Amino acid sequence: MAGLSSAKDLKREADIIRKKEDETFKQLTETKSGGAYAIPSASASVSASASGPGENAVTQYRKSGRQQKKKGAEPTQEEIKQTEKLDARYDEWGKGMKQKEEKAIRLEDHVYEMTKPLARSKDDQDLDTMLKDQERADDPMLTFIKKKKLKGLEKKALPKYKGPPPPPNRFGIMAGYRWDGVDRSNGFERSIYAKTSDKKAVELMAYKWSVEDM
Structure with a gap:
């Protein structure tokens, strides 16, 4: 044709x-x-x-x-x-x-x-999405549709944890938004931080002792 x-x-x-x-x-x-x-x-x-x-x-x-x-x-x-x-x-x-x-x-x-097949059916997902995404200037619901799209984009991002500050870790990973605040770890990260702080305290004390008579 x-x-x-x-x-x-x-x-x-x-x-x-x-x-x-x-x-x-x-x-x-x-x-x-x-x-x-x-x-x-x-x-x-x-x-x-x-x-x-x-x-x-x-x-x-x-x-x-x-x-x-x-x-x-x-x-x-x-x-x-x-x-x-x-x-x-x-x-x-x-x-x-x-x-x-x-x-x-x-x-x-x-x-x-x-x-695609020549005949379109009601189950054609691509056609349905294309028709839904079209924006018409004379549409009285255009402002509402734009707001709805923005809300949908915001919902796709996972919410953040808003409770008490979790115990620190070496990698700076924040707790998940569903964390209940209970520390169920074996205490390895806590022991590392304790050793690091003790080492810094000893170094500071040694430095002060070395410059005490100066």
Whole structure:
């Protein structure tokens, strides 16, 4: 039938879009890095020193292969066109990447939907979730729905323990929110803290004794 596309066609189109984006990003990265880290070649340096500091001296860049005149020289018409072309490409890349990404996501969603049976039933979980998540500006319950979603996100986080402070441990792990306050451990952590505090007390006493006569 006219107007219908197969899942293979949609997947192929999504792959082409993603490949074009990768190539564009790679070209822009190479252009930027080539201009920033270009190194004058030895032949260009020799020719420039032989000809003297003239305004038409040209520097050959080893990485990018591009030539650049000295600052005193006026840019040629070709250089101006090349700069405008690069600026237009940067502008298109900056503004159009988001739209292309959204288009690729939509195509992948279409491919996923095409793998399902043509007839939709009431038990279709994806369709039910999509219809529930849609927000309509003229919906009188829109504010209530947004508040309900925020409350649902807050409920997903587990509550914290709010009782008396639990005994400390080496790892700083807090007690669970259902802890009843009864210490059922074998006292190992408590003995470690007692030994540590005793050691610090002995060290402090030894230090005070050593500086007492000073």
